[in-house]
Structure formats: structure tokens, C-alpha cells
Amino acid sequence: MAETAREIADELRERIRSGDLAPGARLPGEPALVKKHGVAKETARRALMLLVSEGLAVRRKGSGTYVREFQPIRRVANRRLSQETWGAGRAIWSADIGERPMTVTELRVYEAPAPDDVARILDLEEGAAVVVRDRLFTVEGEPVQAAVSYLSADLVRESAIAQEDTGPGGTYARLAELGAKPVRFVEELRSRMPSQEETERLHLTEGTPVVEIYRTALTEDGRPVEVNRMLLDAGVYVMEYHITG
Amino acid sequence: MAETAREIADELRERIRSGDLAPGARLPGEPALVKKHGVAKETARRALMLLVSEGLAVRRKGSGTYVREFQPIRRVANRRLSQETWGAGRAIWSADIGERPMTVTELRVYEAPAPDDVARILDLEEGAAVVVRDRLFTVEGEPVQAAVSYLSADLVRESAIAQEDTGPGGTYARLAELGAKPVRFVEELRSRMPSQEETERLHLTEGTPVVEIYRTALTEDGRPVEVNRMLLDAGVYVMEYHITG
DNA sequence: AAGTGGTCTAGACCACTAG
DNA sequence: TAGTGGTCTAGACCACTTC
Numbered sequence: 001m002a003e004t005a006r007e008i009a010d011e012l013r014e015r016i017r018s019g020d021l022a023p024g025a026r027l028p029g030e031p032a033l034v035k036k037h038g039v040a041k042e043t044a045r046r047a048l049m050l051l052v053s054e055g056l057a058v059r060r061k062g063s064g065t066y067v068r069e070f071q072p073i074r075r076v077a078n079r080r081l082s083q084e085t086w087g088a089g090r091a092i093w094s095a096d097i098g099e100r101p102m103t104v105t106e107l108r109v110y111e112a113p114a115p116d117d118v119a120r121i122l123d124l125e126e127g128a129a130v131v132v133r134d135r136l137f138t139v140e141g142e143p144v145q146a147a148v149s150y151l152s153a154d155l156v157r158e159s160a161i162a163q164e165d166t167g168p169g170g171t172y173a174r175l176a177e178l179g180a181k182p183v184r185f186v187e188e189l190r191s192r193m194p195s196q197e198e199t200e201r202l203h204l205t206e207g208t209p210v211v212e213i214y215r216t217a218l219t220e221d222g223r224p225v226e227v228n229r230m231l232l233d234a235g236v237y238v239m240e241y242h243i244t245g
Numbered sequence: 246m247a248e249t250a251r252e253i254a255d256e257l258r259e260r261i262r263s264g265d266l267a268p269g270a271r272l273p274g275e276p277a278l279v280k281k282h283g284v285a286k287e288t289a290r291r292a293l294m295l296l297v298s299e300g301l302a303v304r305r306k307g308s309g310t311y312v313r314e315f316q317p318i319r320r321v322a323n324r325r326l327s328q329e330t331w332g333a334g335r336a337i338w339s340a341d342i343g344e345r346p347m348t349v350t351e352l353r354v355y356e357a358p359a360p361d362d363v364a365r366i367l368d369l370e371e372g373a374a375v376v377v378r379d380r381l382f383t384v385e386g387e388p389v390q391a392a393v394s395y396l397s398a399d400l401v402r403e404s405a406i407a408q409e410d411t412g413p414g415g416t417y418a419r420l421a422e423l424g425a426k427p428v429r430f431v432e433e434l435r436s437r438m439p440s441q442e443e444t445e446r447l448h449l450t451e452g453t454p455v456v457e458i459y460r461t462a463l464t465e466d467g468r469p470v471e472v473n474r475m476l477l478d479a480g481v482y483v484m485e486y487h488i489t490g
Numbered sequence: 491a492a493g494t495g496g497t498c499t500a501g502a503c504c505a506c507t508a509g
Numbered sequence: 510t511a512g513t514g515g516t517c518t519a520g521a522c523c524a525c526t527t528c
Binding site for chain 1: 322439440483486488
Binding site for chain 2: 497498499500501505506507508
């Protein structure tokens with residue numbers, strides 16, 4: 001009768017995997033597990049917490065524990081690709097953001113000294129001024145991505161890039177007007193568990209990693225003009241890259 | 246005196262962030278926290294577990310709890326890029342695998358029916374036979390990546406791809422000989438917490454996500470010839486992509 | 491108001507590591 | 510062998526959700 005937290009979690013995990021407990025379904029609560037397996041409440045709790053930390057379940061206070069759902073947003077790094085070139089409809093993870101528009105909230109634009117790593121990448125003096133564009137992207141009212149762009153203040157201070165509204169074509173159109181059109185990009189990705197502040201800002205549930213992306217924009221002659229640090233809710237995103245060669 | 250698990254974790258987290266507790270350093274143990282904060286052992290334990298699930302600490306049974314270290318391996322998706330083109334020495338996360346060679350272990354090659362998603366992507370009938378190449382990559386004796394490749398058995402059955410040793414130039418050289426040279430690639434990435442089996446296979450510590458990558462190789466005329474599913478230890482990898490235009 | 495999860499206590503026993 | 514983490518118990522009180 002009496003089992004361990006791991007064993008109870010194993011049983012529930014198997015029921016989730018088999019589809020017996022579908023995404024969104026309610027898992028047995030702590031009292032139910034206490035009765036069924038003859039364990040202490042803390043043990044039942046641990047079993048459920050194991051599933052949460054594996055990203056399989058979500059707990060809602062006062063309501064219950066539920067099987068987690070995954071309806072990803074697809075982020076395609078290479079923008080201007082024709083569907084025909086790469087073959088459509090071949091995605092492993094289906095993802096439709098079509099019906100769920102993404103909006104920018106909490107936009108803040110200001111000038112500040114460049115962080116050390118950003119200064120190094122942008123080829124600036126230590127502590128040189130940069131224009132910072134800090135924003136939060138939201139889908140259906142839920143934050144999904146935080147992004148902070150850094151650009152040399154000497155380069156963009158007088159342009160609309162230093163304004164909240166960058167105008168038609170956005171930052172890259174303005175950079176082109178300044179003779180610094182980005183044509184190549186380097187992205188560095190890392191995934192890890194979020195800090196507490198990140199959890200709050202992105203409304204992350206336990207067991208959700210984040211994806212940290214640093215994107216550097218380069219001009220034709222290889223000059224770095226922008227560093228964009230993005231933080232993505234990994235429970236929501238699928239990243240797609242197209243590589244030639 | 247008596248504090249909550251969260252508060253104790255906050256204090257330790259701050260000491261890690263400030264560098265007071267450096268990567269690799271030993272954190273105060275459970276008994277020490279019990280004495281210092283006047284809480285029960287379970288509460289001290291929870292404080293330390295919080296840091297572990299945030300990926301900040303690692304617990305070693307019988308030894309102690311330690312600040313986690315991060316010495317990443319860099320995976321550059323675009324292989325044949327000259328350093329000059331993209332500007333060297335501009336990485337956010339420094340990463341040297343130079344001194345730590347990667348070796349293949351647990352190589353298994355066999356023929357089997359294609360999984361549904363793989364069959365769809367490779368344009369095969371449901372359940373058509375594929376050659377499967379399953380392998381584990383290891384650095385300094387520690388597994389860092391599992392990879393499973395799928396190729397149409399009708400295409401590659403007679404070639405060295407169906408052997409353990411694919412010969413000089415590897416799988417892609419053999420595909421070229423078969424008139425199916427891959428020239429473009431699509432990668433889909435997702436990050437999530439690992440299952441229990443994945444944790445065991447990759448020797449993951451708690452609080453470590455995995456990065457799941459599906460790479461599809463396409464020929465010049467857009468025919469998909471290989472699907473490679475990779476599972477990376479996110480605590481070890483930094484991914485790098487180069488994008489044009 | 492009943493049910494759910496959130497957190498803590500004080501004690502127990504075990505397994506592993508290190509000196 | 511002493512110290513460390515791993516796990517469980519039986520009970521307590523609280524906050525939130527749902528009806």
C-alpha cells in the first residue's frame with residue numbers, strides 16, 4: 001500500500017504519457033492520493049511537485065493540479081524566406097500564432113552606459129552610452145518574451161530609434177537611413193531555469209525553462225550595430241532556423 | 246529568528262549573485278541552516294532545493310550543496326563559415342571545447358518502421374522502413390548530447406550509412422554519392438524539462454533543462470533526406486546561428 | 491463552507507561520502 | 510565514524526478557489 005513519492009509520480013506520469021490524463025485534465029488531488037496510496041499528505045504533495053518540476057503539470061492554488069498544455073508560438077529567425085524554398089507543412093511541432101496577435105507592452109526607451117558584454121560586442125569603450133529599448137511581448141494578455149536592444153548612442157541618438165515610436169519599417173529602416181543597414185545576424189542561444197524576477201516578469205509556471213538569445217546585427221562590412229537580448233518563455237516557443245550550406 | 250524556506254533561499258541566492266559564494270563553492274549545509282535560522286531540517290532542505298530547481302546549485306549526497314558551474318560547449322549550426330566573415334571573438338558566452346574532445350559512445354545502427362512525425366517529414370508512407378543511427382556524445386566521460394538520425398531505408402540500406410562506420414566524410418558524403426547531397430537544413434528547437442529517462446541517459450542534475458532539436462537535411466531540389474533528433478544538456482551547451490538577410 | 495494547495499514542525503531512519 | 514543529504518510521517522495552520 002504505502003509507496004514513495006517517486007512511485008506515485010511514476011504512475012501519474014505514465015497515465016499522462018498514455019493519454020489517459022489529457023492536456024488540461026485535472027490530476028488526483030493530495031487528499032485523493034493520501035487515501036489511495038496510504039501515505040502522508042507531504043508525500044502526496046511531493047509526488048505532484050515532481051511532475052510540476054518535470055514540466056508535466058501545473059498547480060493552481062485552491063483548485064487542483066492539471067496536466068500541462070503546450071501550444072507553441074513559432075519564431076522563425078530567417079524572416080524573408082519564401083515557403084516554397086523550404087517546403088511547407090513539414091514542421092515537427094505544429095504552431096499557430098495566426099489567430100493570436102503579439103503586442104508590445106511596457107515599452108521603455110532610454111540612454112544608459114553599456115553593460116560590459118554589450119560594449120565588447122558593439123566595439124564600444126567601456127561604459128560608453130547606448131540607447132536601450134526595453135520591451136515586453138504579450139499574447140492573449142500573457143507575457144511570452146522580454147527583449148532589450150542596445151545601440152550605440154552616438155550612432156542613433158538623433159534618430160527615431162531613440163523615440164518610443166521608431167516609425168515605418170522600425171529600427172532597421174532607421175539604421176539603413178543612418179548608413180548602418182543590418183544584413184547579417186548572429187544569434188547565441190542558451191536555455192536555463194529562470195531567476196525569481198524573470199519568473200515574475202514572464203508569469204512563468206514552475207518547471208518552465210527560459211531561452212536566452214543574444215542577437216547581434218551586423219552591417220555589410222561586418223560592423224556590429226545592435227545587440228538584442230531576448231528572454232523567451234520556453235513553454236510557449238519553438239525556434240526555427242534555416243541553414244544553407 | 247525563524248524564517249521561511251523562501252527567505253533563506255533569497256539570502257543564499259544573493260550571496261551567489263554577488264560572488265560571495267563563487268561557482269563550485271560549498272553552500273551551508275542543512276544542519277548549519279537549522280542552527281542559524283532556527284528552522285526545522287525540512288525547511289532548510291526546501292531552501293536548498295529551491296536553489297537547485299533554479300539551476301543555481303547542485304547537491305551531492307553525503308558531501309554537500311555546491312554553487313553550480315557553467316562551462317559551455319559551443320554548437321555552431323552553420324559549419325563552413327570563415328571566422329573573418331562574421332567577426333571573431335564577439336561571443337557573449339565564452340566557450341572552449343578545444344581542449345575537451347567529443348567522442349561517440351553507445352552507437353547503435355538498425356532498421357525500423359519510421360515514427361509518424363519522421364515519416365511525415367521525410368515524405369514516406371506511414372510505417373515505411375528507415376535506417377536509424379542512435380548515438381550518445383560524451384565529453385570528458387560525461388554525456389552531453391543524444392542524437393538519433395532517420396534516413397529512408399530504401400535510399401541508404403545498401404550504403405555505409407547502414408553500417409556503424411560510415412567511412413570518410415560520414416553520412417553526408419555517402420548521401421552525396423547516392424545523388425542526395427544535403428545542402429540546406431531546417432532546425433526546430435524547443436527547450437523543456439527532461440523526462441526521467443532523459444535525465445538518466447544524459448546524467449542531468451536537477452534544475453537542468455534539455456534542448457530538443459529536430460534537424461531536417463534537404464537536397465538542392467528540396468527533397469528531405471534525413472531527420473536528426475538531438476537532445477542536448479542545456480547546462481552545457483550554447484547554440485550559435487548565423488543568419489543572412 | 492468545503493475543498494484545494496502552501497508551508498512549517500519535530501522527529502525518525504536510511505544511504506552515501508569523506509577523512 | 511561523523512557528517513551530509515534523501516525520504517517519510519502525522520499533525521498543524523493558513524490562503525485561495527469554487528460553489
